[in-house]
Amino acid sequence: MTHPKIAVIGCGAIGTTLAYTLLLRHPHLEISLVNRNPQKAWAKAFDMSHCSPELPNRAIRAETPEECAGSDIIIMTAGALPRENGTRADVLKDNVAIFQTLLPTLARNNPDAVLINITNPVDAMAYAAGKITGYPPERVIGSGTELDSMRLRHFTAQTLDLNAAELDIQVIGEHGDSMVPLWSLATYQGKSLTEAYPSLNEDLKATLLHQTKRAGWDIRLAGEHSCYGIAFSAVRIVESILGRSEQPVRVSAELQSEFGLPHSFISLPATLNRTGIIQRTLPDLSDTEYQLVMHSANLVQQQLDMVGQLL
Structure with a gap:
């Protein structure tokens, strides 16, 4: 039986917490962790995989953007953090550049995925993701409000x-x-x-x-x-x-x-x-x-x- 596959892009605090929450709540999912530092993605996936004896049919692994294919959902968490006393829009330029690096490969390998964006500024970055991937509007959403x-x-x-x-x-x-x-x-x-x-x-x-x-x-x-x-x-x-x-x-x-x-x-x-x-x-x-x-x-x-x- 094929289980839904979720690709979490970015292994910072949000990405790893999200992956672990999915692991506990929905043990039949496949989870892929992607990070610009592959060793970090491997370490997080390796650590979480030790829960597998108590969770049925669990598959969690680290992958590169090139390996990360066949995902039903892509969740973007990678990006620069807003500066103290700044706004989410302050990091728009940096995060658009990051998305331009990551998303073309992810979109090519996952042409039918639904993309959820968490990276700030959430709404504008989700819009950017849609323009970069070429996904139809109904398949590009921000985590929003x-x-x-x-x-x-x-x-x-x-x-x-x-x-x-x-x-x-x-x-x-x-x-x-x-x-x-x-x-x-x-x-x-x-x-x-x-x-x-x-x-x-x-x-x-x-x-x-x-x-x-x-x-x-x-x-x-x-x-x-x-x-x-x-x-x-x-x-x-x-x-x-x-x-x-x-x-x-x-x-x-x-x-x-x-x-x-x-x-x-x-x-x-x-x-x-x-x-x-x-x-x-x-x-x-x-x-x-x-x-x-x-x-x-x-x-x-x-x-x-x-x-x-x-x-």
């Missing part, structure tokens, strides 16, 4: 003393400072969150959103790298693609003026399968939320223009 939605749920539940698993708050738009929380649609145990908790006023919403935007930087300022949350959110995207979850995920993809929004590359709720995105929806937004999404799309489009100049 799935992580931001998880973070906002966590901070809100922590502040209001709620069970985060029963809290639904979506974040859409850019994975960045212009992200848009959909407070008008937020629910707890199926009931309107804002109606049930009057203490959730505009000041508190702003504080919670600020925490969400700064979460990754706060981890960096503590001398560490954000890896667990993003790895877990990426696993949720993989599970959606493989049909292991029917829940929509907030991933970014190219927007061709749908929903009255401008051309851009932003996150909306999406349904996925082995061919990539099969449906995207725009939630029933308030007028203010719609204008914020429009603003977010326009800001991301400026990054896409920069990508066009670099390519």
